[in-house]
Amino acid sequence: MKPVTVFGPDFPFAYDDWISHPSGIGSLPASALGSKVAIIGSGAAGVIAGYELMKLGLQPILFESGQFGGRLRSQPFEGVEGVIAELGGMRFPVSSTGFYHYVNLLGLESAPFPNPLTPAAGSTVIDLLGKTHYAKTLADLPPLFSEVAHAYATALEEGANFGALKQAIRHRDIPRIKEIWDPLVKAWDERTFYDFVASSEAFQKLSFHHREVFGQVGFGTGGWDSDFPNSMLEILRVNVTECDDHQRYIIGGVEQVPRKLWTHCPEKIAHWPSATSLAGLNGGATRSGASRIRRKSETTIEVTDKWGRADDFEAVLVTCQSHLLSTQIDTEETLFSQDLWMALDRTRFMQSAKTFVMVDRPFWKDKDPETGRDIMSMTLTDRMTRGTYLFDNGPDKPSVICLSYSWMTDALKVLPLPTDKRVELALSALNKIYPTLDIRSHILGDPITVSWEADENFLGAFKGALPGHYRYNHRMFGHFMQQNMPPEQQGIFIAGDGVSWTPAWVEGAVQTSLNAVSGIIHHFGGSSHADNPSPRDAYHAYGPVTLLN
Known part of the structure; x- marks a missing residue:
């Protein structure tokens, strides 16, 4: 049986086939080779777009105001190798075939995520309205x-x-x-x-x-x-x-994907020497965060970093959170239409909080002598923790517990609280579910926590479209189709999971970055190969339905 993939449904285009086709994704005229493209943001969208543009012979220059990798953030615990907390994206469906193209390219390994009621979780406890249910499958509930x-x-x-x-x-x-x-x-x-x-x-x-x-x-x-x-x-x-x-x-942390792609030297590359990498083209490090974007001439856009260094680029790709264009980056208003500004500014982002601790071993696999059950399980509850996930790194390494993974109101409850207070609240909630279990006695080192809405570079975890926002999403997603735009709005592109139809999933970042790549190819006078049409080639025939105003 053929697998289900993120093939549409709004724009059913085979991105996985496009980027893996032996003919390549396109070519550029000789006059465009070596041209600089500014990429604002080093998350999945920015790094993947930069990698593909580099292969075409352009020089992508990346700007980053925070941590490399964006919301693909794997924070290591201190004092031990390879034990991490996945603060952003942590579970990746196999239907994300565009994303796994790059995972496989880099030789990274993955394993089943310990979701509730799956073999990877082992056992699950559902605690609801004060009643606790132990299960291994749905049939046990x-x-x-x-x-x-x-x-x-x-x-x-x-x-x-x-x-x-x-x-x-x-x-x-x-x-x-x-x-x-x-x-x-x-x-x-x-x-x-x-x-x-x-x-x-x-x-x-x-x-x-x-x-x-x-x-x-x-x-x-x-x-x-x-x-x-x-x-x-x-x-x-x-x-x-x-x-x-x-x-x-991703075993070892998903942040490996953007970091390894940053240093990866592709087998086939135009214009540049064979040992070229994004890191090499950027002098080994990204520029600091963009502070201003303005049009310099009919064909160039100037990007200034936070230290005042200004450079001209023939194209710009913005992959940061859309609200930063009106709150953190002095963006010339005429670069986007007022309709697009409405979409960018009205995009609604959801709150999310996670709290992790490192423990001495996967003690949850110990059996209760009276019941024969695991003494602790992956836990879903209506208490403040909401979701508690257990990560076994093997018998020779400390393990990790995501004590709490919460959203919206539950995330806001802990927003002003310091890390230790968040841990205490989570342990208090779990103690009501596992009253005889001393989780504290297993904790090592310092806990790790995140509230994405408190990070000035993100202002939220990811987009959550409200009713009536389809038109906004359509404007953002289709922005790479620039042939009918006035000249002052051409040459600047947007991408990221917040631009996509599937926010919160890295595949949306991958697909919109590839849309932007196809738009940039056209912007520089290039074209796709006849036997491998691009998203831009397919958009008029298969693009999202237009809703009337």
């Missing part, structure tokens, strides 16, 4: 949870023709995808995820408590309540492309 799972599956089928849409994506049947998806856009753009659930016939047959359980812990996969205000379209995309299924983590 009370019938209520299976009823919730069945109701949601039924709602998807009845409300979104889910099975047929997934089958079309699996077979990359573009006409069929558009036939099913485009009417769903018109029907659900202005309606919330909660509206979809609550108004479905499947859930109306059940109690409010079933919806409450779905919001707090899902049907054993994790709570959905933080997404209830979001546009249902956003959730449908995640579900139908299996972004919430078959997830893996």
Whole structure:
């Protein structure tokens, strides 16, 4: 059976095939070779775009105001090698085939993520309304949870023709995808995820408590309540492309992907010597953060870093969080249309907090002598911790517990608190679930925590589109198609998971970076190969449906 991939549904284009095609993704005229392109941000979108542009013979210059890697951030614990906390992206569905192209290129290894009710987790505890349930599979839980799972599956089928849409994506049947998806856009753009659930016939047959359980812990996969205000379209995309299924983590930390791509020398490269890398073209380090962007001439855009160094570029790619263009970077207003500014500024970002501790060993695998069960499990709860994940690094290394992974209101509860207070709150909540377990006695070193909304370079974890935001997303996603824009708006591109249709998933960053690459190829007078059309070549035929104003 063919796998489900993130092939659309808004723009069903085979990015994985495009970047792996033996003919390459395109070529540039000799006059463009060596031209400088500014890339603002060194996350997945920025580094991948830089890598592909370098292979074409351009000179990408990266600007970074914070930490290299963006939200692919793997922070090591002190005093031990290879034990990390994944502060940003940490689970990567196998449907993200564009992302895994680069993972495989770099020779990195992955393993199943210890999600609830999966073999990788071993066991799961669901603690809800003061009652605790131990399970290894969904079948081990009370019938209520299976009823919730069945109701949601039924709602998807009845409300979104889910099975047929997934089958079309699996077979990359573009006409069929558009036939099913485009009417769903018109029907659900202005309606919330909660509206979809609550108004479905499947859930109306059940109690409010079933919806409450779905919001707090899902049907054993994790709570959905933080997404209830979001546009249902956003959730449908995640579900139908299996972004919430078959997830893996990168052994040694996902930050290796941008860092290793930064120093990787591609086998095939135009213009530059064979041993060229992004690091080499940048003198070994990124520039400091961009502080100003303005048009210098009809063909050049000036980017100034925070120390006042200004350089001219023939193209600019902005991959940072969109709000930084109006809060942190002095961006000349005429570089973007007012319609696009509206989309960039109205983009809504969700809060997220994580707290990690390093422990001496994977003690949770010890068995309770009375019950024979694991003494601790991957834990879903309605308490402040919400999700607690257990990472076993093997018998010879300390292990890691993500004590708390929370969103929105739950993340805001701990926003002003110092790290130690966050740990104490998490341990207090877990003590109510595991009253005889002394987690503290296993903790080593200092804990690690993050609140993405408190970071001036991010202002939130990722985009969460509200009802009515489809048009905004369409403007941002399609911005790489610049042929009909006035000259003063051409040459500056945007990318990142916040520009994509699938925020929070690295595949969205990959796909929008590749869109920008195809736009930049055209901007410099280049073209794709006849046997390997680019996103730009396919956009008019297969692009997102346009909603009337």
